[in-house]
Amino acid sequence: MKVLLIPDKFKGSLRAEEVILALSKGILRLAPKTAIFTVLASDGGDGFLDTVNHYKALDKVEVVTIDPLGRRIRSYYLYDKTNKTAYIELAKASGIALLSPSELNVMETSTKGTGIQIKDAVLKGAKQILIGLGGSATNDGGMGIASVLGYRFLDSNGNELRTIGKNLVNVSHIEREEGNLPWQAVSFIAVNDVSNPLYGVEGAAYIYAKQKGANSSQIKALDHGLQHLSSVVKNTLGTGDALLPGTGAAGGTAYGLKAFFNAEFISGIDFLFKMAEISSLLEEKKIDYIIT
Known part of the structure; x- marks a missing residue:
């Protein structure tokens, strides 16, 4: 047998x-x-790098970054020098496993730590970055990542906002650094098997925010915030399809990767089965x- x-x-x-x-x-x-x-197997969430590393002999690149609450930690990603491809697992810097149950507070968490890892890979010469989504402690619509790579999120008075869940609704304008940014020559690929849209009853907040510490009123606020962010992105940048299946992955990080970096979406399990x-x-x- x-x-x-x-x-x-x-x-x-x-x-x-x-x-x-x-x-x-x-x-x-x-x-x-x-x-x-x-x-x-991995759907792109926790264990994504373990699975990739099982099938590919890649360099392990250690990075000083921050956890979902902004505390300094050491993490890593995998890098293929030959193909100039980086493999990053969002959960390694922005994951729920990095927090104790008493620390879960999705209104205060950010994907900024993952952005630091992505920036490190870009500066090391990566031309393609695959980001495994899942297991996040965040619901920031990918603002944290974007803030590290040249975007600024401003309130109605022009003050720069912290890129956390509770500030989604306070975003009035989005600015991007002038000139050619290093990441503009990079291909971003979001790896996940989530089909949820950004907002709505099947969206990121209503389906996933409870396990990240949100109560019912916070879930409503986060959903409203994600809808608000998508409206500002559309008006300011002219990008982003919030109802595209998969945009709700990792607290809307998939949406942010698509809207701010024109990321491609691929199925995590299909990608790993091919590997x-x-x-x-x-x-x-x-x-x-x-x-x-």
């Missing part, structure tokens, strides 16, 4: 590698002659059972 295991992580309890180990032990205890094949060459595995090994 041939069995293929394709688990993602069990969020909050097991990494994908640990799921594989547990399943393998159980299968072999009852059927010792079973041939077990494995593929690490793992799963089609060839299925054809060559004649698998009897798949567990996922």
Whole structure:
């Protein structure tokens, strides 16, 4: 018998590698002659870099950045010098796993730490950046990332705002640095398997903000804020389709990547299955059972 295991992580309890180990032990205890094949899966969220690193020998680049609440931390991303491609996992600097349950406060969190990582990759010469979305502690519409890469978010008095969830509704104008910015020659790719729009009953706030610490009134405020941001982006920059499936990923980070950096959206699981060459595995090994 041939069995293929394709688990993602069990969020909050097991990494994908640990799921594989547990399943393998159980299968072999009852059927010792079973041939077990494995593929690490990730939808672009937690474990994205672990999965990429499993299939590609890449450089690990350490960066001093900040967590969702602005505290200094060390994190990393992966870099392919040959193809000048960086792989960044949003959860490594802006993730919910970086905060204790008592610290969850989506009104005060930002993706700025992920922006610092992206800027580092751009300055190192990256021409393509793949950003795995998911597991975020944020709902800032990607403003945090954008603020590191040349954008300023201003209130009605022209004061620069902190790029946090509660300030979405206070954005009156968006400015971008003049001249050719380094990232303008970079291709951005948002990797995720979320189909939610930016706002509305199926949007980022209503579906995901509760697990990030928001109460019902805050969820309504965040949803209104995301809708407001999209209106300002449209009027100021002429970009952004807030109802495009997937824009709600990672608290609207996917929307921000699309609106501010013209990012392409790709399916996380399709991307990683291609990397793992799963089609060839299925054809060559004649698998009897798949567990996922």
